[in-house]
Structure formats: structure tokens, C-alpha cells
Amino acid sequence: MEVLLGLLGGAKKKKKKAFTTPKKKPHHHKNVKLATLKYYKVDASGKVEKNKFECDNCGVGTFMAEHQNRYHCGKCGRAFTKQAGAKETSKKGGKKGKKAAQ
Numbered sequence: 001m002e003v004l005l006g007l008l009g010g011a012k013k014k015k016k017k018a019f020t021t022p023k024k025k026p027h028h029h030k031n032v033k034l035a036t037l038k039y040y041k042v043d044a045s046g047k048v049e050k051n052k053f054e055c056d057n058c059g060v061g062t063f064m065a066e067h068q069n070r071y072h073c074g075k076c077g078r079a080f081t082k083q084a085g086a087k088e089t090s091k092k093g094g095k096k097g098k099k100a101a102q
Contacts, residue, residue: 039063053080 041049052063055073064071064080071080 039050039052041051043049050063052066053071054060055062055064055076055078057076057078058073062073062075064073064078069082071082073079
């Protein structure tokens, strides 16, 4: 006597997907030794000068990044163009939040 029953879970295994593009490499932060030397310059007489502009909005100690055609604050998002001699182009709120006006 033969009994044929339908089996549950008897489907075929799925084929492994072949990806066409390689995986993205995650970005790793590179630690730069003595990075503060880029921000300040010491004269022979011992006078300390700042090499970069500070953001007016964020206050002392927040330096602006120097790009090819503009200066940009990473904290508040403020940008100044180089051609117009520090003319303000945008006042967007940054990704880290807004700071109260002083």
C-alpha cells in the first residue's frame, strides 16, 4: 500500500544572490598627530597667531574650514566666499544643532 502526502516545507532552497557591485568600505577616522599646529603659528618672539578664521556665530575656538572658493563652519553651516572678501552666502542650521544668539 502506497500513500502519497504533500510535504510541508518541501520547497527548493533559494539560490545565493550574485552582486554586481563591490561592497562599500566604511569610512574610518584618521588620527593626525599634532594637528593643532595647523591652527596656530608661533613667531620667534613667542607671539601666537591664528592661521584660520574663527566663526563669528559660534564663538572663540571654532575654526572655519578653508575650501577652494569659500570658508565654511562645520558647526553652524555658515559660509563666506573668498572672491567677495568675506561676503555671507548662507545661514543654514548645521547638523549639530543651533546655538542661541548672543
